[in-house]
Amino acid sequence: MPQKSRARRGSVSAIEIGFLALFHVVLYQPEIPPNTGNIIRLCANTGSSLHLIHPLGFDFDDKRLRRAGLDYREFADVRQHADFAVFLAEVAPPRQFAVSTRGAQRYDTVAYAAGDAFVFGPETRGLPQAMLDELPAEQRIRLPMCPGQRSLNLSNSVAVLLFEAWRQHGFSGGA
Template identity: 35%
Template structure:
């Protein structure tokens, strides 16, 4: 299972997702451009020493990333999703895609996904933090596929 971040803007969020990937065994794809320099100290500080335990692949853009996914399903997590992540049947080769913090993904990217999923939240609030959303989504996907580490 992989986590993909589309044009992430906040170094700390990327660091937290890298740490998540390291802990739960998920590779992380970063779709550029990013809103910070890759060598930003905030990435390493948030990921701490876990960054050496996760497979990270950087892609020059969405098309370059899309060319790497093979037969895996690309699942977009969005507040505009039509299906709850808790009612969706995950597969162990799924790729969980998250949009940039300020704007999500453009329609052309959303249209290229196999499903649009949402994490149910209270109506009074707009959205969750990117890293928190990734953790909830990955945890549910791994739970369903029995792929959680021992």
């Protein structure tokens, strides 16, 4: 039975609304709790599901994760999966996009569809090459950066991509 939430006035939890996400954000083996906390809050505010692929680099009850996510965890659809194959079997997204500095396609040139899954790698190493190789070039996307820079912060990258995808859908469900 779901725990009673400390919901803010006028808000409802993901459980109460029978959550059906427009997009799936997938964090493959995330390492830094505050990034994941920020992404929980982002997913709650955009109506997206968050999928955490084990092993995690932190305890899910880490105080830094709670602090970054504030009280948004109860408003977000957050699921944990033992590995990526389990995620694919349980969720079966119609399309998945690997987000990487090694991506072939710029993120803003893609037409996103409801149900798309955006897969992000661990903060210190990104997605394994084998995972990238599983997808066609047009589903390996990147965010442009100035030359000589290694990468963007994970939670910032998720926000940029998620808001572009949501914008393409007229910010469906947003106020």
